[in-house]
Amino acid sequence: MNFSNDRLSLDNIKSLDMVSYLHSLGFDPSKVAHDDYWYLSPLRNEKTASFKINRRINRWYDHGIGKGGNIIDFGILFFKCSIGEFLKEHSGNNTLYHSPVPDKDILEQRQSKITIVKEESLKSAALLQYLKQRKIPLGVASNFCSEISYNISDHHYYGIGFKNDLGGFEIRNPYFKSSSSPKGVTSYDYNNKVLVVFEGFMDFLSYKAMNYGLREKKENFLILNSLSFLDKARPFMEKHKLVQLYLDQDQPGQNATKRALDWGSKYLDHSSLYKEHKDLNDWIINSPQTVSKKIKTAPKP
Numbered sequence: 001m002n003f004s005n006d007r008l009s010l011d012n013i014k015s016l017d018m019v020s021y022l023h024s025l026g027f028d029p030s031k032v033a034h035d036d037y038w039y040l041s042p043l044r045n046e047k048t049a050s051f052k053i054n055r056r057i058n059r060w061y062d063h064g065i066g067k068g069g070n071i072i073d074f075g076i077l078f079f080k081c082s083i084g085e086f087l088k089e090h091s092g093n094n095t096l097y098h099s100p101v102p103d104k105d106i107l108e109q110r111q112s113k114i115t116i117v118k119e120e121s122l123k124s125a126a127l128l129q130y131l132k133q134r135k136i137p138l139g140v141a142s143n144f145c146s147e148i149s150y151n152i153s154d155h156h157y158y159g160i161g162f163k164n165d166l167g168g169f170e171i172r173n174p175y176f177k178s179s180s181s182p183k184g185v186t187s188y189d190y191n192n193k194v195l196v197v198f199e200g201f202m203d204f205l206s207y208k209a210m211n212y213g214l215r216e217k218k219e220n221f222l223i224l225n226s227l228s229f230l231d232k233a234r235p236f237m238e239k240h241k242l243v244q245l246y247l248d249q250d251q252p253g254q255n256a257t258k259r260a261l262d263w264g265s266k267y268l269d270h271s272s273l274y275k276e277h278k279d280l281n282d283w284i285i286n287s288p289q290t291v292s293k294k295i296k297t298a299p300k301p
Contacts, residue, residue, distance in 0.1 A: 010087070014070045018053045018060055021071055025078075025252045026227040029053075041065075042228060043077055079255070114180040116169065118149040119161060127160055130174045135284050140208045144201070150180065162186065162201040162223075170201055170225050185229050187236060188221040195220045195240040199227060199247045199256075203280040207246065210284070227256045234263070243267045248279045 019029070019037055029037040030049040041051035041062050050063040061068030067077070075086040122128065122142055131141050141160070148161030148169055159173035166184040171177070186201065196219050198204040204223045211217065220240065222233060227247075237243050243266055247253040253271075260267045274283030 010072075013087070014072060015058070016071055017055070018058055018071050018074070019055055021074075022053070024250075025255075040228075045232065113152075114171070114178065115151045116148060116161075116180055117151055117156070119146045120149075122147045122160065124158060127158070127173060130160070130172075133174075133285075134202060134206075134281060135287075136202070136205045136209055137212055140205055140212055144205065144208075162225075164225055172202070179225070183225065185225055185233050185236075186223040187233075189236075190218070190220055192218045192220045193241040194218065194244065195222055195237055195242070196244045197222045197224065197237065197246065197260075199224055199253055199279065200281075201225070203246055203248075206281040206284045227252055230256050230260065237267075238263075241266060244270050246270050246273075246280050249275065250278060253279070 022028075022039065022042065025042065027039055027042050029039050031038045035054050035056040037053045037055060038049040039051040039053070040046055040049050041064055043051070043062055044064060046064060051060065052063070053060045059068060059070060060074055067073075072083060072086060075081070076083055079086060122131075122138065122145060124147055127147060128138060131138060144162065146161050146163075147158060148171055149156065149158045150171065151157070157173070157176065159171040159176060161169040161171055163169055164182075164184040164186045166182040168182045168184060169180045170186075171179060194217075196207065198207065198221070201223050204221060222236060224230060224233060237260075243260070245257050245260055245267060247257045249271055257269050257271065261269060274280050277283040277286060
């Protein structure tokens with residue numbers, strides 16, 4: 001679907017592809033069967049996918065709560081707002097719907113179970129070059145990541161693995177972005193009162209790179225690994241006196257930031273640091289020379 005710069009009408013918004021919309025919010029289907037896309041419900045906590053979008057008719061239904069409808073019906077429940085507030089927020093902002101959706105065969109490949117074969121220290125030349133391109137020193141990455149060998153069906157792959165608190169991995173290489181089950185947040189609790197929150201682990205590593213070689217600050221860290229875990233992670237965030245948010249600058253990231261800011265004055269938005277960029281890592285990659293030089297000259301492990 002093509003979008004103009006004009007304000008979207010009510011009918012235009014209702015016709016927006018819901019699979020694309022949920023992808024822009026950070027939700028991808030657990031399985032795809034013909035026209036039916038099944039998700040772990042974005043509206044509540046569950047372990048078995050029971051939220052369905054029929055892409056042919058572009059309607060959703062959550063079997064757990066017995067409710068469904070169009071994109072506006074979903075938005076009102078998801079953002080806990082009125083229809084007027086939802087329309088005001090989104091009718092003039094097309095960027096929310098520009099997030100590309102993977103082809104159906106890619107989605108089906110993603111739902112194939114990822115089996116971790118081996119975990120070892122980072123050594124692959126291709127992965128080390130990938131880290132270099134992302135301006136992440138090996139000394140930083142090796143403290144928090146490992147090299148993962150994994151299988152999808154009968155195919156063997158490898159990538160950078162970042163473990164979550166449940167034992168699953170976020171997996172990255174130059175051509176692939178996925179995760180193994182179980183999916184969850186990653187937290188580092190050093191018994192400090194300040195918590196720094198990131199959307200993805202590349203932003204966390206970027207933050208560490210900026211401070212590499214310096215005296216460690218007294219901070220705890222939370223990497224969501226998916227915006228869908230924001231509310232689930234709130235109890236951990238609430239234990240801290242100060243929560244610094246470094247979420248993405250796209251619409252889903254900023255919506256999540258606004259939601260967290262509503263929870264209280266101890267939540268602070270630090271995304272202005274990279275306001276001209278998608279996220280912290282993107283800012284690091286395109287950073288001023290002073291920051292780039294600092295990272296480049298960081299001590300080697």
